[in-house]
Amino acid sequence: MSDEHIDLEGAPFLKDKTAGLYEPAGSKTLEQSAQRSTKQNRETAASIPQWEAWREAASRIKAYALSNLDKLLVEFERNITARGATVLYADNAQEANQHVLDIARRHHVKTVVKSKSMVSEELELNHKLDAAGVRAVETDLGEYLVQLAGQRPTHIVTPALHLSAEDVGNLFSEKLGEPFTTEHQKLTDIARRHLREDFLRADMGMSGVNFAMADTGTICIVENEGNAGLSTSTPPLHVALMGIEKVIPSIEHLPIFLNLLARSGTGQKLTTYTHLIHGATPGKELYVIILDNGRTNVLRDPASRMSLACIRCGTCLNACPVYRRVGGWAYGWVYPGPIGSVITPHLVGIDKAGTLPFASSLCGYCGEVCPVKIDLPHQLVHLRHRAVNEPSPMNSLRQRVTWQLWSWAMSGPKRYRAAMAMVRLGVRTAKWLPWHFWELGAWTRGRELPQVPGRPPFRDWWRKNGAQLKPQAPHTETSPGDEQS
Amino acid sequence: MIVPRQSSPPQWDYPKYRPGEPVALFIPCYIDQFYPQVGEATARLLTRLGVPVVFPEGQTCCGQPAFNSGYWEEARRVVRRFCDTFAVHRWIVCPSGSCAAMCRVFFGHVDPDDRIVEVGRRVFELSEFLVEAMGVTDTGATFPHKVTLHVGCHSRRELGVIDPPLRLLESVRGISYCELADAEDCCGFGGTFSVKMPGTSLAIGRTKAENILRTGADVVVSPDISCLMHVHGIMQRDPAMKHVRAMHLVEVLVAEGDGQK
Numbered sequence: 001m002s003d004e005h006i007d008l009e010g011a012p013f014l015k016d017k018t019a020g021l022y023e024p025a026g027s028k029t030l031e032q033s034a035q036r037s038t039k040q041n042r043e044t045a046a047s048i049p050q051w052e053a054w055r056e057a058a059s060r061i062k063a064y065a066l067s068n069l070d071k072l073l074v075e076f077e078r079n080i081t082a083r084g085a086t087v088l089y090a091d092n093a094q095e096a097n098q099h100v101l102d103i104a105r106r107h108h109v110k111t112v113v114k115s116k117s118m119v120s121e122e123l124e125l126n127h128k129l130d131a132a133g134v135r136a137v138e139t140d141l142g143e144y145l146v147q148l149a150g151q152r153p154t155h156i157v158t159p160a161l162h163l164s165a166e167d168v169g170n171l172f173s174e175k176l177g178e179p180f181t182t183e184h185q186k187l188t189d190i191a192r193r194h195l196r197e198d199f200l201r202a203d204m205g206m207s208g209v210n211f212a213m214a215d216t217g218t219i220c221i222v223e224n225e226g227n228a229g230l231s232t233s234t235p236p237l238h239v240a241l242m243g244i245e246k247v248i249p250s251i252e253h254l255p256i257f258l259n260l261l262a263r264s265g266t267g268q269k270l271t272t273y274t275h276l277i278h279g280a281t282p283g284k285e286l287y288v289i290i291l292d293n294g295r296t297n298v299l300r301d302p303a304s305r306m307s308l309a310c311i312r313c314g315t316c317l318n319a320c321p322v323y324r325r326v327g328g329w330a331y332g333w334v335y336p337g338p339i340g341s342v343i344t345p346h347l348v349g350i351d352k353a354g355t356l357p358f359a360s361s362l363c364g365y366c367g368e369v370c371p372v373k374i375d376l377p378h379q380l381v382h383l384r385h386r387a388v389n390e391p392s393p394m395n396s397l398r399q400r401v402t403w404q405l406w407s408w409a410m411s412g413p414k415r416y417r418a419a420m421a422m423v424r425l426g427v428r429t430a431k432w433l434p435w436h437f438w439e440l441g442a443w444t445r446g447r448e449l450p451q452v453p454g455r456p457p458f459r460d461w462w463r464k465n466g467a468q469l470k471p472q473a474p475h476t477e478t479s480p481g482d483e484q485s
Numbered sequence: 486m487i488v489p490r491q492s493s494p495p496q497w498d499y500p501k502y503r504p505g506e507p508v509a510l511f512i513p514c515y516i517d518q519f520y521p522q523v524g525e526a527t528a529r530l531l532t533r534l535g536v537p538v539v540f541p542e543g544q545t546c547c548g549q550p551a552f553n554s555g556y557w558e559e560a561r562r563v564v565r566r567f568c569d570t571f572a573v574h575r576w577i578v579c580p581s582g583s584c585a586a587m588c589r590v591f592f593g594h595v596d597p598d599d600r601i602v603e604v605g606r607r608v609f610e611l612s613e614f615l616v617e618a619m620g621v622t623d624t625g626a627t628f629p630h631k632v633t634l635h636v637g638c639h640s641r642r643e644l645g646v647i648d649p650p651l652r653l654l655e656s657v658r659g660i661s662y663c664e665l666a667d668a669e670d671c672c673g674f675g676g677t678f679s680v681k682m683p684g685t686s687l688a689i690g691r692t693k694a695e696n697i698l699r700t701g702a703d704v705v706v707s708p709d710i711s712c713l714m715h716v717h718g719i720m721q722r723d724p725a726m727k728h729v730r731a732m733h734l735v736e737v738l739v740a741e742g743d744g745q746k
Binding site for chain 1: 512514515516517518519520521522523524525528529531532533534535536537538540542543544545546548550551552553554555556557559560562563566591594638639641642643667669670671673674675676678679680681682683685686687688689690691714715717718719721722
């Protein structure tokens, strides 16, 4: 795993403990469009009677695949190799990058056209290619914009979600010398014109893989812009990158996943293009690089395993109230949102990313929308448990002592009473404190404290009045006038 | 073979409450201390409906704050104490969806012991107990106000309690119900999240507060007063939102009918 580009400490969102709210530019756009997507997703799901059956099936297929990766990957390799492809394995980012650089060198590659691949973001591949003197061009429109701007994607499906048309107009005039415009059609035309040249010039195309079918040795790539089709077929050489978890047992399982992925990711019934690549086209070369890069760490933790079932639809990002406010960069690495908070600690280490599972109100919306039924909210709590017990930024002595005191105080009614009396006193006197610190300061930054009631705690009331509460005649339909106290 | 751990809409096989069976009240710590009227209303309402109510005095907390913060070992001790306290009670009713979810859904994570899980399963959120276990939707209340409803995410997604609060409110005399936009979105409280990431928590809360204001309701009601502690706390800071009152659902369900205001 390469450490050099992991900047979790510097992730603005995670630095924000009690300081200002981090909002990426255009966050209102992000909030609204993410919310719109979620609403649309819920309507779609509700309109399909078999939606839950699909989710259940997809989840079980993935669970089976994850239990049988050793066999399925070998089967996939055997079948796709039989049709002329070369399969390479990589334990980590360095190995994968080395494979790509070796292939590029062997074929004297100068320009690479890339269609969208989150794995290549994990590898920081563009930087590596750049350093080796190979020009890599992102051809997915969103990725293209983000690359031109020198940024990271802010969303795994819609990478440039944070850029407005005006931002794009400025970007094109600054980087490409085009006249400024905010018209969507004109902007798209500009990108198309520039990208066409690169497609024709490229000596190598790269892509991700959405699904790899073991029984037929097929890779499936879905897209909407046609750039993946051009990237994988125009140059004489195609290198596909996939994580080990992308393999599914059979091509017969594919339709369920396509149904779920398009509807969840973009609200479409099916993506505009679905490419099935069964092997190398005669006269051309196909490499498939299969990457671990920390994924076996996830397999090793039974409570987290199902997070590898993720099909990268991005729905959990859209549904997440935290993601909607802070955007993708705040998470510090490649995968944002709830799924990022769950897999990043495994992929880069809980010692670096232990804060991420805490970036959630545990509202559970992510789990509700996940098309493959990943138990995201519960996995977040599981990782919190790990983060406070293993070396991580969240393993803090102050917290430990606080919670041990809490645990002691909550382990007997007398202690409880005494502790609660102190809390009440604290809340009562807080308004006279010159300044509020720690958690108190965090609360009163934008909220009033609850009023300490004039009446005693419930348990005291009960002692006095509990015995007098006599159940009235078992409930029958009453009219409001019947009630007397 | 991996056992899939999945997220699905919870579907409980609710046991049916038989008249005369005693119910143990679990009154969460923050209600006990800061909203005692909610506990009182719960006790009065159940009594009025003919339910014999007991309050096991050894109770403290369900362990959720420590559990959600990752301190499961510290939570375990409190969870075990909860189970000892409530071991003999068949029905345990709690006026908080979040605490009920801790008991019913999360006890097994803290301590997979059968006894612990089994006690946790006997805990019901008040509105689901009334509607699903007792079959009561009309509590005989009168509350002539404009009311909107916020159902907390633990009630909604961990317990699947979406319908019961609504059906109870519908039967209240004189009430004028105002639908809340984006009701399925979180309020941003999230327990310790509210003080760990206060900027984000407040930003989420402000959206909820704006939506509540937009309904035109005078009162926002919830089966989870903890959400309202946060949202209403935000609203109190804003002169334009200050007039909206926050109440627990049960306070509305006993309104006027038994002499309470």
